Amino acid sequence: MLGPSIKKKKTSNKSLLKRPFNKRDIFSSKIPQCLKTKVFEQFVLPVSLAIGLIRRPRVTQRAMERAMLGVSLRDQIRNEEIRRRTRVTDIAQRVAKLKWQWAGHVARRTDGRWGLKVLEWRPRTGKRSVGRPPTRWTDDIRRVAGSYWRRAAQGRVLWNSLQKTYVQQWMSIG
Incomplete structure (x- = not known):
């Protein structure tokens, strides 16, 4: 199936990002790094910003970059090195x-x-702690x-x- 199927029920935002592709397909070692970066910057980043899917965007982005490179947290590679290798724009910037x-x-x-x-x-509306104006x-x-x-x-x-x-x-x- 290429994309999400249309249903009358509401679907969650998380399922919207998962459906169009399979993580194994995009982050496969057979796909060149430049293509993975292009897919991330042109599809994943705009979709996640548009639907408000990511609460902690930097953490999610780094996890996806590690998946693109095929490394895990256990490998203890610094975030700067991962960013240098993937050449992906930082989501916070x-x-x-x-x-x-x-x-x-x-x-x-x-x-x-x-x-x-x-x-x-x-x-x-809403309460803030003392000394923290809205x-x-x-x-x-x-x-x-x-x-x-x-x-x-x-x-x-x-x-x-x-x-x-x-x-x-x-x-x-x-």
């Missing part, structure tokens, strides 16, 4: 870069759509670009130069 680009895109818009309202939304989506963007980040986003050159700083900061926190 990708997420941070996409978040930064989307914030800049929405800040440059002038048509008043809901995107900017989402960025400025202030959560009012966080907004733009709080970490403000840490890099300042309180006038929407004005900074109007200049693409400045905004793109701040992106690298944001990604590095986001990687150290996340």
Whole structure:
């Protein structure tokens, strides 16, 4: 069977990622490493980000990279070495870069759509521990670009130069 069968029952998100392919087929030693990397970056990564499947994306990505190379945790190979061998983009870097680009895109818009309202939304529900105010989506963007980040986003050159700083900061926190 090439893909998922259509049923009236709801299917879980986990089954969506498992069905189209078999892990043994993609991570087989017969397939070249460059093709495994391409499949991961063009299929697995976007699908997992789109359906919110991965709670701990870095752990999942590293497990998949180990499977691509055919190594286990017992082999005690450092993550940096695994990343060097697979040449796969780090999921945390990708997420941070996409978040930064989307914030800049929405800040440059002038048509008043809901995107900017989402960025400025202030959560009012839920309890946080003492000393931890509710966080907004733009709080970490403000840490890099300042309180006038929407004005900074109007200049693409400045905004793109701040992106690298944001990604590095986001990687150290996340």
